[in-house]
Amino acid sequence: MFTDRISVALLAAALSLSVHASAAAAADACSAERIGQRDYRGQTLRVLSHQPPVMGEPVATHSRRFAELTGAGLVVTQVPFGELYDEVVLPLLTGEHRYDVLFYSSLWIADVAPYLQPIPQAVLDGAQMREVTGTYREVATWDGRMVQFPVDGDRHYFKYRISPFENPEYQRRFEAEYGRPLAVPDTWEDYAEVAKFFSGWDWDGDGEVEYGAAEVTSTDDMMVFSSFLGRAAAYAKHPGVSGGFFFDLQSMTPLVNNPGWVRALENFIEAAMYMPPGGEGFTIADEIESYGGGQVLFSNSWDDATARATEPGSDIRDDLGFSMPMGSHEVWNRETGQWDRFDEPNRIPYIAWGWTAGVSAASPEVDLAFEYLCFFKNRENHERDLSRGQSGVNPHRERDFEADFYVQRMGWKRRQAQSYAKTLKAVDQSPQRIFDLRVPGGALMTDSMVRGIAAAKSGEMGAQQALDRVVLEWREIVADVGLEAVRKAYAAIVAIEDGVNR
Numbered sequence: 001m002f003t004d005r006i007s008v009a010l011l012a013a014a015l016s017l018s019v020h021a022s023a024a025a026a027a028d029a030c031s032a033e034r035i036g037q038r039d040y041r042g043q044t045l046r047v048l049s050h051q052p053p054v055m056g057e058p059v060a061t062h063s064r065r066f067a068e069l070t071g072a073g074l075v076v077t078q079v080p081f082g083e084l085y086d087e088v089v090l091p092l093l094t095g096e097h098r099y100d101v102l103f104y105s106s107l108w109i110a111d112v113a114p115y116l117q118p119i120p121q122a123v124l125d126g127a128q129m130r131e132v133t134g135t136y137r138e139v140a141t142w143d144g145r146m147v148q149f150p151v152d153g154d155r156h157y158f159k160y161r162i163s164p165f166e167n168p169e170y171q172r173r174f175e176a177e178y179g180r181p182l183a184v185p186d187t188w189e190d191y192a193e194v195a196k197f198f199s200g201w202d203w204d205g206d207g208e209v210e211y212g213a214a215e216v217t218s219t220d221d222m223m224v225f226s227s228f229l230g231r232a233a234a235y236a237k238h239p240g241v242s243g244g245f246f247f248d249l250q251s252m253t254p255l256v257n258n259p260g261w262v263r264a265l266e267n268f269i270e271a272a273m274y275m276p277p278g279g280e281g282f283t284i285a286d287e288i289e290s291y292g293g294g295q296v297l298f299s300n301s302w303d304d305a306t307a308r309a310t311e312p313g314s315d316i317r318d319d320l321g322f323s324m325p326m327g328s329h330e331v332w333n334r335e336t337g338q339w340d341r342f343d344e345p346n347r348i349p350y351i352a353w354g355w356t357a358g359v360s361a362a363s364p365e366v367d368l369a370f371e372y373l374c375f376f377k378n379r380e381n382h383e384r385d386l387s388r389g390q391s392g393v394n395p396h397r398e399r400d401f402e403a404d405f406y407v408q409r410m411g412w413k414r415r416q417a418q419s420y421a422k423t424l425k426a427v428d429q430s431p432q433r434i435f436d437l438r439v440p441g442g443a444l445m446t447d448s449m450v451r452g453i454a455a456a457k458s459g460e461m462g463a464q465q466a467l468d469r470v471v472l473e474w475r476e477i478v479a480d481v482g483l484e485a486v487r488k489a490y491a492a493i494v495a496i497e498d499g500v501n502r
Helices: 006-013 023-027 056-070 080-096 105-114 132-137 168-178 189-198 223-238 259-274 286-293 302-308 365-377 378-388 404-408 415-430 442-458 465-480 484-499
Strands: 001-002 042-048 072-081 101-105 157-159 211-215 296-299 320-325 326-331 338-346 355-359
Touching: 001 320, 023 056, 042 365, 056 072, 056 365, 056 378, 072 080, 080 101, 080 105, 101 365, 105 355, 132 326, 157 302, 157 338, 168 189, 168 326, 168 442, 189 211, 189 259, 211 259, 223 326, 223 338, 223 404, 223 442, 259 365, 259 442, 259 484, 286 296, 286 302, 302 320, 320 415, 355 365, 404 415, 465 484
Parallel strands: 001 072, 042 072, 042 101, 211 296
Antiparallel strands: 101 355, 157 296, 157 320, 326 338
């Protein structure tokens, strides 16, 4: 039995799973073949996830299939992102058992970890979990225990169309206008110049006007995660200064209004001039479609836009290049109180939250819940989800960083697949990275940052004034939550940001 609370039409659209029997799938302990040998009739799982398509589509698809194979009852509830936090956290805090399996943002780990069932040792020792890279095992760990089940691996990296950079006419025109050769950018300043040059005209000859870039600018949490933090890292995460990016770990002084953060916000506000019409309010779905659909030259966010761009039938699927996130030659040194200049740009990867799953410790069906999650990310399902734009499932297993998969399974050109695999490995192995603010009260701090950015974007405040207000609000939040509780959680973030555990 499969029951859901989304529309029948939406669910039907999600049911596009293609099952193919292969030797690899047969060897998977949680393959459809092996799961189909289980009998869970009379047992029911209650599952919560984001609404389709992002993460909601694979949850609906794999839940339906799991129910068909095992006879288990699956009750799936799917809600918009703006409602997901309350739907996940409030029942746990009040002791109300509403869901057995939860799909949610991994950055909420500080709020949910005490109420989750730790991943069983047998699951940790299994081949499936051993394939997860160290970065994403760290993301799933809290207070020394792995409590989240990795289903996604998120990071930001730079994506671009190759052909415009190889066009001799465009090369001549750009150099005449800017006094330097046209090249793939590696700093936010170069990114802005190139994006402006390619905005407002038909540079790919398809009869439609194209633009420089698309970014998430909607006034919600996704704006902070999708566009702003990566910029701030380039200017404010100094490679020679450890001990905190959001706060100074020792004093717990918020750092988010220092000159590096201010420059990032000013840069972000200026970005609107090279986005498509309506770009000032783009959602993540808009960003995915604009880049993946060929309307813009650049994307600097999650893998989803790549997945959309490389779907079968895409006009641009063989025209993609990849590199580390944009950087900056100038980086604010908070210890000396001055800007330091580097010959090589400061390019700090952002390991940007990502979807995850957890099992409620109050669930009467813990074993069934982990069996379901194992099926959810078996090799067949995982590779299927990787190949679909807007699934929300992105590379996080060692095999996902091998060029051969993208050539053989997805039909990519080898040059493109090698560029992609090299970029993802570089991000995963970078000695310094930034992570989300996974601390008690982190959601309130993010809301505060959203309001600050919005005030600066609208012109209500200058960038410095807006971020000064954010700092005041963060101080109040830390005081309400408890300074030592926030510091303890933040210390774990600083350790992985600074590469202490690597």
